[in-house]
Amino acid sequence: MPPMTARIREFLRDRRPEGPCLVVDLDVVRRKYLSFARTMPDTRIFYAVKANPAPEILKALAELGSCFDTASVAEMQMAFAAGATADRISFGNTIKKERDIATAYAMGVRLYAVDCEAEVEKIARVAPGSKVFCRILSDGADAEWPLSRKFGCDPEMAPSVLEHAHRLGLEAYGVSFHVGSQQRNTKAWDAALAAAAGIFREMAERGIRLKMVNLGGGFPTKYLNEVPSVEAYGQAITDSILAHFGNDLPETIIEPGRGMVGEAGVIKAEVVLISKKSADDQVRWVYLDIGKFGGLAETMDEAIRYPILTERDGDAMEPCIIAGPTCDSVDVLYEKTPYALPISLEIGDEVLITGTGAYTTTYSAVAFNGFDPLKAYVI
Amino acid sequence: MPPMTARIREFLRDRRPEGPCLVVDLDVVRRKYLSFARTMPDTRIFYAVKANPAPEILKALAELGSCFDTASVAEMQMAFAAGATADRISFGNTIKKERDIATAYAMGVRLYAVDCEAEVEKIARVAPGSKVFCRILSDGADAEWPLSRKFGCDPEMAPSVLEHAHRLGLEAYGVSFHVGSQQRNTKAWDAALAAAAGIFREMAERGIRLKMVNLGGGFPTKYLNEVPSVEAYGQAITDSILAHFGNDLPETIIEPGRGMVGEAGVIKAEVVLISKKSADDQVRWVYLDIGKFGGLAETMDEAIRYPILTERDGDAMEPCIIAGPTCDSVDVLYEKTPYALPISLEIGDEVLITGTGAYTTTYSAVAFNGFDPLKAYVI
Numbered sequence: 235m236p237p238m239t240a241r242i243r244e245f246l247r248d249r250r251p252e253g254p255c256l257v258v259d260l261d262v263v264r265r266k267y268l269s270f271a272r273t274m275p276d277t278r279i280f281y282a283v284k285a286n287p288a289p290e291i292l293k294a295l296a297e298l299g300s301c302f303d304t305a306s307v308a309e310m311q312m313a314f315a316a317g318a319t320a321d322r323i324s325f326g327n328t329i330k331k332e333r334d335i336a337t338a339y340a341m342g343v344r345l346y347a348v349d350c351e352a353e354v355e356k357i358a359r360v361a362p363g364s365k366v367f368c369r370i371l372s373d374g375a376d377a378e379w380p381l382s383r384k385f386g387c388d389p390e391m392a393p394s395v396l397e398h399a400h401r402l403g404l405e406a407y408g409v410s411f412h413v414g415s416q417q418r419n420t421k422a423w424d425a426a427l428a429a430a431a432g433i434f435r436e437m438a439e440r441g442i443r444l445k446m447v448n449l450g451g452g453f454p455t456k457y458l459n460e461v462p463s464v465e466a467y468g469q470a471i472t473d474s475i476l477a478h479f480g481n482d483l484p485e486t487i488i489e490p491g492r493g494m495v496g497e498a499g500v501i502k503a504e505v506v507l508i509s510k511k512s513a514d515d516q517v518r519w520v521y522l523d524i525g526k527f528g529g530l531a532e533t534m535d536e537a538i539r540y541p542i543l544t545e546r547d548g549d550a551m552e553p554c555i556i557a558g559p560t561c562d563s564v565d566v567l568y569e570k571t572p573y574a575l576p577i578s579l580e581i582g583d584e585v586l587i588t589g590t591g592a593y594t595t596t597y598s599a600v601a602f603n604g605f606d607p608l609k610a611y612v613i
Numbered sequence: 614m615p616p617m618t619a620r621i622r623e624f625l626r627d628r629r630p631e632g633p634c635l636v637v638d639l640d641v642v643r644r645k646y647l648s649f650a651r652t653m654p655d656t657r658i659f660y661a662v663k664a665n666p667a668p669e670i671l672k673a674l675a676e677l678g679s680c681f682d683t684a685s686v687a688e689m690q691m692a693f694a695a696g697a698t699a700d701r702i703s704f705g706n707t708i709k710k711e712r713d714i715a716t717a718y719a720m721g722v723r724l725y726a727v728d729c730e731a732e733v734e735k736i737a738r739v740a741p742g743s744k745v746f747c748r749i750l751s752d753g754a755d756a757e758w759p760l761s762r763k764f765g766c767d768p769e770m771a772p773s774v775l776e777h778a779h780r781l782g783l784e785a786y787g788v789s790f791h792v793g794s795q796q797r798n799t800k801a802w803d804a805a806l807a808a809a810a811g812i813f814r815e816m817a818e819r820g821i822r823l824k825m826v827n828l829g830g831g832f833p834t835k836y837l838n839e840v841p842s843v844e845a846y847g848q849a850i851t852d853s854i855l856a857h858f859g860n861d862l863p864e865t866i867i868e869p870g871r872g873m874v875g876e877a878g879v880i881k882a883e884v885v886l887i888s889k890k891s892a893d894d895q896v897r898w899v900y901l902d903i904g905k906f907g908g909l910a911e912t913m914d915e916a917i918r919y920p921i922l923t924e925r926d927g928d929a930m931e932p933c934i935i936a937g938p939t940c941d942s943v944d945v946l947y948e949k950t951p952y953a954l955p956i957s958l959e960i961g962d963e964v965l966i967t968g969t970g971a972y973t974t975t976y977s978a979v980a981f982n983g984f985d986p987l988k989a990y991v992i
Contacts, residue, residue, distance in 0.1 A: 284940055287983065304983070305982035306982050306984055308980070308984070309982065329900045331883070331885055332961075349888065350886070350889070352888055356960075371890060382942040382943070382945055383890055384942045386890070387889075387891060388890055388891035390892075391892060394892075504710070506710055507708050507709075508731065509729035509732070510766075511750060511762055511766050511767055512769060513770060534913075534943070559706070559708050560663075560706075561663055561684040561705065564761070581711075581735075582711075595979070596979060596981045596982075597906070597978055597981055599975060599976055599978060600974070600975060600978070600979055600986045601687070602663065602975045603663045603685050603688065603706070603975075604683070604684060604685035604686070604688035604691065605687070607979045
């Protein structure tokens, strides 16, 4: 279970914020950063801003020396506002408008992700001389939130993409991949690293020396199940790099998002209604004031099962269907696998949804059903 | 296909708005309202504000005499701001905080949805004497966007919920149901109306005379397939009411949302990237600057297939996978059933996604990946 920190408990007790809200404990974020930095001392850390772009989080990480993986010009501006310099920012989205690349270049950003020749050509036109890394497909097996084929090209295509960049005056800098979010298998990086090493060799034969492997994210948050430690991931990845690259080690970077901030956040919510649909219904419906459109989008397909704490934990439990407050029938959090909550739970009770520091505030809808987006307090 | 109106074409040509945006033609909304009003002259129309709460839309409908189905206090405030009076507002969400019911009552709202005794008790405490209608489950068969069991109780339970309301001093006013959104079978209302008539009879035997049947929404938007006309729905519903209620006709209300505004809106978007994942890939990936998190959430499970117009329609077509611009692998719009687009389509081309007037702007995320929420222009 992710931590329910004393600082968050005190904040909620003293401030009693109205309505559903996320509270993030910066101490947990800082500890996570230091844990990544200590475990992988030769790897640069690019925090994936999209996981939670709260200014306080970006500032704390910038102060610790973090770099930033950004998906858009707006995220770059946030990283700059937090004190990052251009050399610590990567434009990691493989899908970029040419005018956004031009804006990034004007701000000094020189590191770009690509996965096809058309994207290389945009960068060559408006960000001359920049470094590009080619994202390759990875199957994401074992990830709780597996990735589609949306990003990356087949590893066999990467050398021609990188050579195209080289010919157009860009620096063919390296290879990236992503093993899937919430990846619980520490060995998942191995196959992708083998493919990356193959691309390095192929490029060397073409006379182009790649320098960097971007190991992506995938580092998990503790939800209901235990997950391996940052140290276990670090060791497995280091072993794979040594096995596939030998003594000619590449520079490496990682892009933790969920792994950096997920465990640092807790959502406070309220039970709005408890009901049954018929006199002989076996399973209660428990309706909260937060749902899929208020920040818990990652319950989609019940992929991520957040731990939920109540004031009545310890009482006898019973399975429930848990749903959100909107007039939308898809706004149901857990139904296929009902969720055990105390039988004594009552309308008006407060519940704490832990492990919610990542991919919650920014997923929330602007005003669906007139409900405000998720408020956040970073302490 | 939904209309691409001359007014929207002119607006886009003259204003050339930057970035993805929705343009809504109020003339289409007004025509739809009048079509509902003409077809079902004895039925009160409660526009489902959640479908699109743009102030201009609410104002146009209020001027035509529309009532409003609201999901939250904020939506009620929007309806008031548009000129509606309290007697034209229903609090149609079955999941309400007691303090929100109290606020609605203080604003003069006297019509509330319930589906269980606990909700009745909240209303009795803070909105004494109000009218309540009990929502019953309906299986939503044939709907493109079927509803879960989230809202409503089994019809057998409805009489006890309504009798509970009566005993607590509320007016047991009627029954509601929802046959599923984008319901293309005009006969879908029949089974629910039969159940409603049964509840009316059961309540009469208990000495309580119900007055109203809320026929819900479900009226479709034309997407790629043709749908029956408003007139066809009106006729089928009228026939069912006569069959099940005989000469003792209840008051009726409808709650169109998608059916009122879906066809009135067009999203303008841009092709950001076109690529293949390997040299022998058969299907192109087409990436737009709008996706699941920018307003097209209803492409979830590819449930709704929006018509997409390009500047090159008429050229030879080829199937594509269509995806959004975010660094999120679930942000893919059409993949299971690829979508045919012109082979000549190019990066930077504008595309028009029609039938997008409902359930787009408010579904959009606050700032996922740093992208702005969907902008809207109501003309």
